[in-house]
Amino acid sequence: MNQSPVISASHLDLTFQTNDGPVHALRDVSLDIGKGEFVSFIGPSGCGKTTFLRCIAGLEAPTGGTLTVNGLTPDAARRSRAYGYVFQAAGLYPWRTIGGNIRLPLEIMGFSKEEQAERVKRTLELVDLAGFEKKFPWQLSGGMQQRASIARALAFDADLLLMDEPFGALDEIVRDHLNEELLKLWDRTGKTIGFVTHSIPEAVYLSTKIVVMSPRPGRITDVIESTLPRERPLDIRDSAEFIAIAHRVRDGLRAGHIDD
């Protein structure tokens, strides 16, 4: 990791002023994410994992510290369309077809008609939804809708993919499948991925780096570099190495709780 990091946070603070007094959503968060890494943020609710992701996306403004994305401020990075963002819900527009939904960012960013068609086709294949272009969202299952929303985030070829509990609302079997698909996609595209989750197996299975966070104030308690190989079949989750990493994550989460 000699090249400069894609995301670099140092001593990041974010305090929300609420009617019940200030809420420390993030305190003293320092983290570097290198190109091509798959970084998971895990922790109980209120630990600031989503807030941190939103800071990276320029959707929240930190109140202290510095944060750069591709060497730019998060807001400048957002305006240069540096990342694709996948939300917890697919949030597809019901009045647009699947193809139309994926075309949405392309239309906004002013791609030519041919380019739009070409990219829609390519990203639909990437998420295994070829042939669904003309379908409307209500005709697809929840898992397929979430895949379409990932395709939407990939369509304009940002090098960075930010995912906020994208599979949180899906059942276990669909989730396993999508995790596998996501790893393949990451391997094929070489994108840098920031992934928020509250599932330990999901975090360990997917990540090259696991960031354990804890609440009140939201902070990082442990950063675990995964020793698992890049190639990860689903049954790697039964290996001793996997279980050892999961253990360390669990310990980190527990340590955060004892602090309360």
Added chain:
Amino acid sequence: MKALGPILAVVAAIIALWYAAAVPMNIAEVLTQAERAGAVVEPEGAMNRRDVSRFVLVLRNTEHLAESWSMERARLPAPHQIAKELWVSTWDEEVNGRRGIVKSGSLSNRSLIYHGSITLSATIVGFLIGSGLGILLAVGIVHSKTMDMSVMPWAIVSQTIPIVALAPMIIVVLYSIGVEGLLPKAVISAYLSFFPVVVGMVKGLRSPDAMQTDLLRTYSASKPQAFWMLRLPASVPYLFASLKIGIAASLVGAIVGELPVQRGGLGARMLGGSYYGQTEQLWAALLFAAALAAILVWLIGWIEAKTLRRMGVTP
């Protein structure tokens, strides 16, 4: 067609209640007529009956009750009398009447179809003005905090003024600048219909949730892009809900606008019926207006279903 039974039951209950109500409503006049015709009624003499309760009169004169359903100019005409008047003043008048469209080539000024078409044209023009204005105001309100704070209170205040008080003023003011005929009625109609459209459309344009607006921010979409691609399509179901209220309000506005002018229209017909004690004419015009409103609302619903299916929102 499982719902048919209950629907017919409700209609039958309303008609039964109507017939029942017609008896005490008309009993005083029924007895006066019967007495004049030589029948014996209890108590004798209209003066003596004046202070007796209608229900007592009904109980003491059961042999005369049937006549309360065939009175001319009854206080409350029976349903079949109104139905007959409806028939006479629509089909019969136009097809067989001397002034009807079949014999004279133009709609008879005694037919509800003629008066209904006058009201309908003012309704449609008013509805178009009102809903267009409502949509524009809503777009402004959603995009400008200043407009939200300066326009919305006036829109609400405007609806607290009774339209019957305001309508003659609007007509007089517009007449003084040379505007008369359809337009003043359309203005009153628009005045009533813009409000539900503003409220519904503001709600609709604001309906996209935080996640959907955040998504557009991640694309750094412009405000116009957010409007055309997200807010406007998201507002369509809300728009149609308020258009349904708006068109019914438009019809009411057009009718109210016809009351002070008396140059045709269902409103003129109703007021005329009321002046001259032509209750059947009054009720027929009322039912005709109600049917017109029902058709208009149904029409908007039909367009809504078509539009949503076209957009792909519903199967």
